[in-house]
Amino acid sequence: MKKILEVDNVSISFGGLLAVNQVSLHQNKGEILALIGPNGAGKTTLFNLLTGVYQPTSGKIIFAGEEINHYKPHERVKKGIARTFQNIRLFPTMTVLENVLIAHPDCNSETVIPAVFGRKKLAQRRRTVVEECEEILSIVGLQDKLEELATNLPYGKQRLLEIARALATKPSLLLLDEPGAGMNSVEKEELTNLIYYISREMEKDVLLIEHDMKFVMNISERIIVLDHGEKIAEGNAQEIQSNPKVIEAYLGRGNFDDEE
Amino acid sequence: MIQLKLSKNILKLIGAVVLLLLPLLVTNSYFIHIFISIGLYIILSLSLNLVTGFTGQLALGHAAFYGIGAYTSALLLLRFNVSYWLALVLSAVITGIFGFLLGLPALRLKGDYLGIVTLGFGEIVRLVFVNWYSLTRGPLGLPGIPAPKIGPYIFDSRIPFYYLIFGLAAFTVFFMHRLVNSGVGMAMITVKEDEIAAESIGIYPIKYKLLAFSLGAAFAGIAGSFYASYISFISPDTFLYMDSVTILAMVVLGGLGSIPGSIIGATVLVIVPELLRFMTNYRMLLYGALMVFMMIYRPQGFWGANKRVRNSYKIGIRGVSNEKDIRG
Ligand SMILES: Nc1ncnc2c1ncn2[C@@H]1O[C@H](COP(=O)(O)OP(=O)(O)OP(=O)(O)O)[C@@H](O)[C@H]1O
Numbered sequence: 001m002k003k004i005l006e007v008d009n010v011s012i013s014f015g016g017l018l019a020v021n022q023v024s025l026h027q028n029k030g031e032i033l034a035l036i037g038p039n040g041a042g043k044t045t046l047f048n049l050l051t052g053v054y055q056p057t058s059g060k061i062i063f064a065g066e067e068i069n070h071y072k073p074h075e076r077v078k079k080g081i082a083r084t085f086q087n088i089r090l091f092p093t094m095t096v097l098e099n100v101l102i103a104h105p106d107c108n109s110e111t112v113i114p115a116v117f118g119r120k121k122l123a124q125r126r127r128t129v130v131e132e133c134e135e136i137l138s139i140v141g142l143q144d145k146l147e148e149l150a151t152n153l154p155y156g157k158q159r160l161l162e163i164a165r166a167l168a169t170k171p172s173l174l175l176l177d178e179p180g181a182g183m184n185s186v187e188k189e190e191l192t193n194l195i196y197y198i199s200r201e202m203e204k205d206v207l208l209i210e211h212d213m214k215f216v217m218n219i220s221e222r223i224i225v226l227d228h229g230e231k232i233a234e235g236n237a238q239e240i241q242s243n244p245k246v247i248e249a250y251l252g253r254g255n256f257d258d259e260e
Numbered sequence: 261m262i263q264l265k266l267s268k269n270i271l272k273l274i275g276a277v278v279l280l281l282l283p284l285l286v287t288n289s290y291f292i293h294i295f296i297s298i299g300l301y302i303i304l305s306l307s308l309n310l311v312t313g314f315t316g317q318l319a320l321g322h323a324a325f326y327g328i329g330a331y332t333s334a335l336l337l338l339r340f341n342v343s344y345w346l347a348l349v350l351s352a353v354i355t356g357i358f359g360f361l362l363g364l365p366a367l368r369l370k371g372d373y374l375g376i377v378t379l380g381f382g383e384i385v386r387l388v389f390v391n392w393y394s395l396t397r398g399p400l401g402l403p404g405i406p407a408p409k410i411g412p413y414i415f416d417s418r419i420p421f422y423y424l425i426f427g428l429a430a431f432t433v434f435f436m437h438r439l440v441n442s443g444v445g446m447a448m449i450t451v452k453e454d455e456i457a458a459e460s461i462g463i464y465p466i467k468y469k470l471l472a473f474s475l476g477a478a479f480a481g482i483a484g485s486f487y488a489s490y491i492s493f494i495s496p497d498t499f500l501y502m503d504s505v506t507i508l509a510m511v512v513l514g515g516l517g518s519i520p521g522s523i524i525g526a527t528v529l530v531i532v533p534e535l536l537r538f539m540t541n542y543r544m545l546l547y548g549a550l551m552v553f554m555m556i557y558r559p560q561g562f563w564g565a566n567k568r569v570r571n572s573y574k575i576g577i578r579g580v581s582n583e584k585d586i587r588g
């Protein structure tokens with residue numbers, strides 16, 4: 001199977017704290033991979049390393065066969081990695097549609113002179129952008145909220161908007177940081193379907209962090225467990241559930257179903 | 261919906277016609293001067309709004325760009341005898357380059373620290389005007405800056421200057437309006453709101469900060485070039501820290517990140533001090549009180565960014581689209 005992402009012995013420390021310690025993992029093309037672990041395990045930090053928000057102290061990150069350590073965050077987006085944030089980071093004074101538009105490469109690559117003086121050709125180009133973005137918004141079910149300000153959306157819908165925004169960058173790999181956090185069970189059900197759709201129909205690779213074990217076991221083909229910055233287990237749902245190290249890690253600090 | 265749009269357009273049209281015929285309606289040249297000042301400050305506040313209001317970079321030295329534009333234009337006219345129109349364009353370009361250079365420290369600094377650096381920049385520019393005697397004649401200033409000409413016609417009264425500033429301000433409004441609703445302008449807004457989120461969708465914040473500083477400076481340069489030929493005399497005293505503060509006050513009072521806001525802010529802050537002129541020394545006191553009052557009761561300004569027309573990106577689509585697409 002073809003590997004889309006390889007993390008090779010990656011570490012980072014924050015003033016003595018080894019937030020991610022010698023982690024190696026890979027993601028196969030077409031797979032939904034889950035990253036779990038107790039609070040403070042280093043999951044979000046790993047996302048920040050993948051997207052270039054942080055530089056690893058050591059180790060290599062290889063995406064689509066190319067080492068990407070030296071790329072800046074915005075360059076990694078152009079390479080095809082997009083993400084959502086655990087603590088939602090939408091653009092609050094922009095509308096739902098604008099939040100998605102500005103993520104579209106044909107929109108955020110506009111340059112001054114054509115943007116100001118352009119006419120027919122610009123209009124044509126923008127028309128395509130708007131159509132594509134409206135389509136993405138209808139995939140996540142926000143097609144009726146185009147004019148709404150992002151901050152005025154309920155929490156669950158803001159999470160969906162973040163996914164739409166990430167999709168608009170046309171990624172091949174989508175990183176979702178606790179996409180179901182704060183959602184009720186109906187919303188989670190819909191989210192599961194959405195993630196399936198993104199994986200199967202849109203053919204994107206999905207790497208997701210999630211606390212809700214039921215949700216994770218349900219959706220992902222393979223699970224990686226982090227604890228204290230180290231990878232302690234890897235496998236399918238059954239293997240993970242019966243892995244003594246995993247049980248230990250979770251029992252040490254709470255319950256399997258513990259959210260947040 | 262269409263009705264509303266139509267009446268809005270009619271209002272705009274009436275406004276434009278009134279402004280165009282204004283010199284015929286108002287013969288008092290003092291009033292014409294006030295209108296010219298309003299136009300000048302509309303350009304200045306809009307240019308600063310791009311940097312501070314839309315891109316979120318606190319800049320306290322905007323008057324320096326106004327000054328650089330004025331000196332560039334004056335020196336080109338006096339020393340090199342170029343046509344006014346060329347001087348106008350060149351002062352925009354050269355001031356824009358200075359804006360780019362000031363933008364460089366902005367890449368490392370944020371908020372208050374950036375404010376202090378831009379403030380220092382303003383002061384340095386003023387000191388250069390004062391001390392580079394061989395070029396600027398220092399505190400004596402540069403008198404006799406020639407008026408613009410179109411063919412044989414010389415701008416010999418305030419009326420042609422009124423039309424010139426009207427055209428320049430209208431161009432600035434058009435430019436800024438199209439810019440902030442484009443992919444470029446929205447990217448600037450994302451940089452203001454959340455740089456990490458902006459990067460996460462492929463936007464490089466540094467690029468937009470430099471762009472905002474360059475464009476903001478270039479438009480301030482245009483205002484400076486106009487001022488130099490309009491008053492025909494400039495000196496370092498024209499471009500002080502207080503002027504930077506006044507321009508910033510226009511932007512904040514009008515509404516950060518709002519184009520109508522900057523226009524209203526400039527208009528109000530040109531007119532109010534004139535109205536209060538009879539109060540002589542108490543004028544500034546009342547002016548200050550007014551600002552404090554505004555900031556307490558209407559911190560978003562007269563016309564805050566929350567009134568921004570939604571989804572205006574589609575404006576560019578109008579030409580070729582059907583009714584459904586025109587939601588702005
Ligand atoms: N910028 C930073 N500076 C210092 N410490 C940090 C920084 N970012 C993360 N950490 C620390 O690294 C550790 C891992 O944090 P991280 O956010 O990756 O955990 P997580 O697995 O995402 O946890 P959660 O489930 O609570 O989201 C924590 O101890 C955190 O305090």
Ligand SMILES: [Mg+2]
Binds near residue numbers: 043044045086
């Ligand atoms: Mg986390």
